[in-house]
Amino acid sequence: MRIRQVLARRIWDSRGRPTVEVEVVNEDGTRGLGLAPAGASRGTREAVELRDGGDRFKGLDVRRTVEGIAREIAPVLIGREVEDQAGIDAALIALDGTPNKARLGGNALIATSLAVLHAAAASAGLPLWRYLAPDRAVALPLPQIQIFGGGAHAGRRVDVQDFMVIANGAASFERALEMTAEVYRCAGELMAARGPLAGVADEGGWWPAFSRNEEALDTLVGAIEKAGLVPGSEVSIALDIAASEFGRGGRYRLALENRELDSDALCERLVRWTERYPIVSIEDPLAEDDEQGLAAFTRAVGHRVQVVGDDYLVTSADRVRHAASAGACNAVLIKPNQAGTVTETRAALQAARDAGYATIVSARSGETEDVAIVHLATGWNAGQLKVGSFARSERMAKWNEGIRIEQREGLPFAGPRALARMG
Ligand SMILES: C=C(OP(=O)(O)O)C(=O)O
Numbered sequence: 053m054r055i056r057q058v059l060a061r062r063i064w065d066s067r068g069r070p071t072v073e074v075e076v077v078n079e080d081g082t083r084g085l086g087l088a089p090a091g092a093s094r095g096t097r098e099a100v101e102l103r104d105g106g107d108r109f110k111g112l113d114v115r116r117t118v119e120g121i122a123r124e125i126a127p128v129l130i131g132r133e134v135e136d137q138a139g140i141d142a143a144l145i146a147l148d149g150t151p152n153k154a155r156l157g158g159n160a161l162i163a164t165s166l167a168v169l170h171a172a173a174a175s176a177g178l179p180l181w182r183y184l185a186p187d188r189a190v191a192l193p194l195p196q197i198q199i200f201g202g203g204a205h206a207g208r209r210v211d212v213q214d215f216m217v218i219a220n221g222a223a224s225f226e227r228a229l230e231m232t233a234e235v236y237r238c239a240g241e242l243m244a245a246r247g248p249l250a251g252v253a254d255e256g257g258w259w260p261a262f263s264r265n266e267e268a269l270d271t272l273v274g275a276i277e278k279a280g281l282v283p284g285s286e287v288s289i290a291l292d293i294a295a296s297e298f299g300r301g302g303r304y305r306l307a308l309e310n311r312e313l314d315s316d317a318l319c320e321r322l323v324r325w326t327e328r329y330p331i332v333s334i335e336d337p338l339a340e341d342d343e344q345g346l347a348a349f350t351r352a353v354g355h356r357v358q359v360v361g362d363d364y365l366v367t368s369a370d371r372v373r374h375a376a377s378a379g380a381c382n383a384v385l386i387k388p389n390q391a392g393t394v395t396e397t398r399a400a401l402q403a404a405r406d407a408g409y410a411t412i413v414s415a416r417s418g419e420t421e422d423v424a425i426v427h428l429a430t431g432w433n434a435g436q437l438k439v440g441s442f443a444r445s446e447r448m449a450k451w452n453e454g455i456r457i458e459q460r461e462g463l464p465f466a467g468p469r470a471l472a473r474m475g
């Protein structure tokens with residue numbers, strides 16, 4: 053089906069900031085919407101998010117990015133076959149002409165690329181996940197759900213960015229959400245008992261009113277127990293340390309403790325946490341420039357804990373292959389806007405699979421009502437999904453869409469087998 057029209061517009065994300073939406077209209081009148089999310093803790097090698105001064109948004113505007121889509125991208129897409137995702141993505145990359153998508157913007161490219169994908173699925177009359185998996189040999193992903201938000205998502209109130217849970221004892225996606233909802237509610241009660249609740253962080257996790265990172269871990273274990281669930285066998289902990297946010301050059305500044313640790317000391321601290329707490333997954337334990345530290349940490353715990361690269365791998369097939377040869381990480385976070393096109397995102401996922409890495413499709417801390425991410429995680433059979441917490445609708449829209457897919461289609465649940473190096 054040929055593309056008839058491409059519309060671009062400025063919309064607003066979950067932090068109230070401008071972002072990009074693209075609408076691709078096919079000759080038969082079917083259409084697809086692509087919405088660009090936005091990260092706060094970003095890897096330096098991510099596709100560049102193009103923003104401009106504007107008059108009002110302090111350098112955060114996307115007006116010129118939107119104009120670029122209308123002026124340069126639309127003419128290249130009109131008349132092309134919408135099913136030719138690889139050809140269209142290659143044309144977008146060539147049109148941009150920079151190694152990091154800085155000219156037209158990774159935000160322009162991912163919104164366009166996703167809109168093309170949605171339009172192709174709409175023209176085929178299929179839900180997106182099904183368009184990606186015509187043989188249906190896929191499973192609903194195991195959710196990683198945030199209970200406390202910290203780091204760059206909470207004014208750096210605690211050093212660690214994401215304190216999450218994984219309902220590894222759940223037999224279905226729906227049950228995993230139910231168990232997590234209980235833990236989330238109980239965590240709120242424990243926080244309220246400690247002092248006035250201070251709201252939630254960017255992804256909906258409770259605001260981390262803690263004086264030590266370990267206090268958050270203790271409270272999380274307490275919340276799992278208060279929910280009547282067994283820490284470890286039913287619900288486990290996943291962390292995103294997001295260490296690039298507080299360390300580089302092998303030096304890590306823990307603001308909460310007013311202390312600096314070297315790479316070995318941070319590594320030892322995290323290994324100790326994995327021994328003391330029911331932790332099954334740790335993301336970005338060391339900074340993106342600390343490959344030796346990442347490899348050392350993976351050697352120490354990788355046989356029993358999932359070690360996830362986010363800032364370090366930036367959804368790049370080349371970076372994943374490089375990491376595998378360096379022995380760093382055993383899992384990769386897959387964020388479409390880090391790569392900038394659907395085709396490159398899929399290539400990173402494939403490179404991870406080839407390297408024996410587990411894969412976790414992930415949303416960003418600045419999100420929209422778009423639920424495409426759960427379709428990508430399911431249709432690509434990624435095994436795991438991370439989209440933030442409960443109690444913020446831009447997150448719940450995604451979790452709820454997973455419940456719909458599971459019930460309508462009777463698909464299996466990936467469960468804890470999806471975790472790297474478990475069991
Ligand atoms: C989702 C994350 O946050 P952000 O979108 O701010 O990078 C993350 O770091 O994994």
Ligand SMILES: [Mg+2]
Binds near residue numbers: 385
């Ligand atoms: Mg991360």
